[in-house]
Amino acid sequence: MEMRAVEDIAIGRDLTPPLPPLAFVLNDAALSSHCSACFSTLPPHPFFPTLLQNPSHVRKNTPTPLYCSPLCSSLDSPRHFSSGESYLLSLFCHSPPSTWDNSSDLRLSLRLLYGFREHLRDCSVLPSFPGSTTSEQRLLLGGKKDYPFQQIQNVEGPDDYLENKEEQRENMKSCCHDEIVRERIAGLMTNRERLIFEATKKDQFQGINEEENPNENRDDSSESTESVLERIREGAALMAKARRMCLNEDENVEKEEEFVVEEVVLCLVLTNAVEVQDRSGCSIGVAVYGTSFSWINHSCSPNACYRFSMGLENNEQPRSRIVPAAKTGHSENDNGLMMEGQHLYGPRIIVRSIKAVEKGKEVTIAYTDLLQPKEMRQAELWLKYRFSCCCQRCVAVPKTYLDCALQALSAVNPDSCKSSINEIEKLTQSFGDAINDYLSLGDPRSCCMKLENLLSHGHLIDELLEPKEAKSPPKLKLQPFHHLSLDAYTTLASAYKVQASDLLALNSEAGSQKLEQAFNMYKTSAAYSLLLAGAVHHLYMFESALVASVANFWINAGESLLSLARSSFWDSFLNPGLNHIEFSSFPTQKCNRCCLTDTFEPNLMQSEEIKRRISNCIAKETSHIWSMLASDSRFLRLIQNPIDFSWLASAETSTDLQLHVAEPAVEKGCLPLKAGRRCNEDQVGMNLIEVGIHCLRYGKLLSTICYGLSAEMNYYTTDYRECINNPKVLQ
Numbered sequence: 001m002e003m004r005a006v007e008d009i010a011i012g013r014d015l016t017p018p019l020p021p022l023a024f025v026l027n028d029a030a031l032s033s034h035c036s037a038c039f040s041t042l043p044p045h046p047f048f049p050t051l052l053q054n055p056s057h058v059r060k061n062t063p064t065p066l067y068c069s070p071l072c073s074s075l076d077s078p079r080h081f082s083s084g085e086s087y088l089l090s091l092f093c094h095s096p097p098s099t100w101d102n103s104s105d106l107r108l109s110l111r112l113l114y115g116f117r118e119h120l121r122d123c124s125v126l127p128s129f130p131g132s133t134t135s136e137q138r139l140l141l142g143g144k145k146d147y148p149f150q151q152i153q154n155v156e157g158p159d160d161y162l163e164n165k166e167e168q169r170e171n172m173k174s175c176c177h178d179e180i181v182r183e184r185i186a187g188l189m190t191n192r193e194r195l196i197f198e199a200t201k202k203d204q205f206q207g208i209n210e211e212e213n214p215n216e217n218r219d220d221s222s223e224s225t226e227s228v229l230e231r232i233r234e235g236a237a238l239m240a241k242a243r244r245m246c247l248n249e250d251e252n253v254e255k256e257e258e259f260v261v262e263e264v265v266l267c268l269v270l271t272n273a274v275e276v277q278d279r280s281g282c283s284i285g286v287a288v289y290g291t292s293f294s295w296i297n298h299s300c301s302p303n304a305c306y307r308f309s310m311g312l313e314n315n316e317q318p319r320s321r322i323v324p325a326a327k328t329g330h331s332e333n334d335n336g337l338m339m340e341g342q343h344l345y346g347p348r349i350i351v352r353s354i355k356a357v358e359k360g361k362e363v364t365i366a367y368t369d370l371l372q373p374k375e376m377r378q379a380e381l382w383l384k385y386r387f388s389c390c391c392q393r394c395v396a397v398p399k400t401y402l403d404c405a406l407q408a409l410s411a412v413n414p415d416s417c418k419s420s421i422n423e424i425e426k427l428t429q430s431f432g433d434a435i436n437d438y439l440s441l442g443d444p445r446s447c448c449m450k451l452e453n454l455l456s457h458g459h460l461i462d463e464l465l466e467p468k469e470a471k472s473p474p475k476l477k478l479q480p481f482h483h484l485s486l487d488a489y490t491t492l493a494s495a496y497k498v499q500a501s502d503l504l505a506l507n508s509e510a511g512s513q514k515l516e517q518a519f520n521m522y523k524t525s526a527a528y529s530l531l532l533a534g535a536v537h538h539l540y541m542f543e544s545a546l547v548a549s550v551a552n553f554w555i556n557a558g559e560s561l562l563s564l565a566r567s568s569f570w571d572s573f574l575n576p577g578l579n580h581i582e583f584s585s586f587p588t589q590k591c592n593r594c595c596l597t598d599t600f601e602p603n604l605m606q607s608e609e610i611k612r613r614i615s616n617c618i619a620k621e622t623s624h625i626w627s628m629l630a631s632d633s634r635f636l637r638l639i640q641n642p643i644d645f646s647w648l649a650s651a652e653t654s655t656d657l658q659l660h661v662a663e664p665a666v667e668k669g670c671l672p673l674k675a676g677r678r679c680n681e682d683q684v685g686m687n688l689i690e691v692g693i694h695c696l697r698y699g700k701l702l703s704t705i706c707y708g709l710s711a712e713m714n715y716y717t718t719d720y721r722e723c724i725n726n727p728k729v730l731q
């Protein structure tokens with residue numbers, strides 16, 4: 001099944017009304033910070049679940065959902081208890097499974113399973129059972145007694161259906177054999193056959209890879225295939241155990257047929273669930289939606305994206321602009337379980353166009369990070385969804401510019417580029433280890449040192465040996481758009497900021513030297529944010545589906561630069577003159593160089609010319625401040641301008657990338673760049689603000705394409721002024 005546009009659709013239009021979820025849960029980590037019903041941040045004194053049944057079964061110190069209000073608690077608590085979720089949390093906490101480190105998909109599956117049964121009961125389909133039963137119903141209801149699901153409270157089974165045990169067993173076998181291979185429940189693909197049974201056959205992805213690259217991913221792929229299988233089995237068994245505990249039954253689940261229903265629903269969740277993100281883009285939960293959303297296929301160059309709408313109110317109801325490609329595959333009878341949403345609360349999802357879509361054309365979204373190179377995307381899609389993507393971007397021969405750029409190596413050492421599979425693996429491992437130092441070990445300092453080192457030299461060098469080592473030719477240097485470089489910039493922007501706050505927190509009465517150190521770290525963090533925005537913007541010029549990423553990166557860069565410009569560090573020791581700048585006098589109207597305003601129509605943002613004009617303007621302003629921003633980082637000093645990469649073309653030509661860099665700016669007022677130019681100190685702060693406002697404004701404009709004006713309106717018409725007047729981050 002796929003979804004198509006019912007009319008010609010312009011860029012930046014909502015394609016669906018806000019669609020309610022079939023089921024949703026918070027991630028384990030968000031259970032103590034967010035309301036489990038409406039996903040808002042919890043108040044200081046949150047509400048516990050009401051209807052706490054059988055508390056003796058739930059062991060002490062088990063995490064529990066919390067709510068922002070009695071209303072949210074009364075709406076959501078029954079589902080928490082009746083689905084067996086409370087028991088699963090208890091099991092998960094006290095005897096953690098080996099293949100699951102977060103219980104959210106399993107809890108989501110339990111809630112969904114509960115919802116399906118409730119729906120079947122509400123639809124009064126049971127009286128017609130079994131004669132006209134659908135296979136979905138048979139699977140979900142199963143036989144009497146032997147089938148754990150049959151015994152959920154308040155649900156009456158068809159007593160006369162199964163006369164004796166033998167018959168029950170027969171029925172169960174047929175359920176298992178017929179239904180375990182079934183594709184859909186409630187219209188949603190379960191992929192169970194592919195996820196489980198094909199996994200045991202010859203691995204298809206391995207086959208594909210062997211054709212393209214005989215050495216790549218072979219071992220990884222078969223290992224991952226086995227682990228998919230093991231995870232699904234272990235997860236389903238745990239769900240079945242939790243449900244049996246909830247029903248006061250023997251909780252030992254040993255045979256596979258005892259958890260086949262759980263396995264099917266878990267596979268449905270793995271195939272259809274989406275991460276729910278808060279406004280800052282942090283993942284806080286997972287949800288499954290009905291067919292209007294779940295029938296949308298993936299593309300690595302998609303024409304749509306989605307966003308979430310939280311809260312209980314639901315005023316806006318635009319009509320849907322997408323329909324299933326064909327209403328085949330489901331008979332009237334089979335529609336017994338089709339449902340669009342069960343919840344009047346929880347995160348609703350809205351699909352939106354990020355490219356113009358012609359009537360009748362397929363609407364697609366991204367299931368994976370589009371800033372990964374082709375092989376990584378394909379591997380992830382195969383592992384999680386068992387398909388090989390054949391979208392335009394994936395089948396392009398030669399590869400698209402974007403895919404080349406995401407893997408491009410410098411030509412400094414072309415031989416190593418050719419024989420580099422092992423070298424790249426080593427380098428990837430080194431980048432991963434460095435990032436791990438920060439994310440897992442909490443050591444931002446070591447992470448920054450290692451990443452700077454890897455980016456500048458292509459390998460780790462001993463700091464003490466640096467002068468000697470530096471003379472030897474670099475091993476593998478990455479181009480600034482390489483996906484490892486982009487990951488490194490993201491990490492460095494965060495790790496430098498954390499280092500700076502740690503430094504200030506540890507030294508509450510920091511002397512001027514510490515203050516200066518902290519300021520330099522904040523400065524380097526802002527510089528990496530800007531480089532990330534510039535590099536991804538360069539890629540966005542070749543693939544407009546990157547709009548959501550680039551919008552976020554520009555906004556982050558703008559906020560960091562404005563915070564830096566307003567920091568009290570300037571007053572203390574850098575440029576006391578800045579103190580007297582009247583910030584409210586900064587332009588809030590149209591920029592007279594690039595014409596950027598707050599009120600650009602999303603349609604205009606399709607124009608390459610306009611995007612180029614804005615980035616040229618930001619590049620020009622950046623050239624005034626870059627040497628100041630980059631001065632404390634060994635790697636950043638090698639970057640001549642983080643927005644206009646024309647310097648790269650002359651610096652070196654990549655062996656596998658025909659660099660497409662922007663033409664030097666020739667418009668009136670946009671002078672060609674003189675990278676690294678140092679300008680009048682008094683101007684630095686002003687230029688920081690100019691660049692910051694441009695980044696923020698441009699980011700907000702791009703974000704209206706993917707998130708919509710109504711959602712962002714209040715925020716983005718005032719917020720850079722707020723950002724200037726109320727710096728959040730720095731002292």
Ligand SMILES: C[S@@+](CC[C@H](N)C(=O)[O-])C[C@H]1O[C@@H](n2cnc3c(N)ncnc32)[C@H](O)[C@@H]1O
Nearest residue numbers: 001189191271272294295296297298385387389
């Ligand atoms: C959320 S469902 C999408 C709707 C699905 N096509 C259906 O008929 O219900 C995800 C599954 O659809 C299939 N799918 C999605 N995008 C695809 C693509 N670009 N090529 C092939 N299969 C795709 C895969 O089997 C994947 O596991």
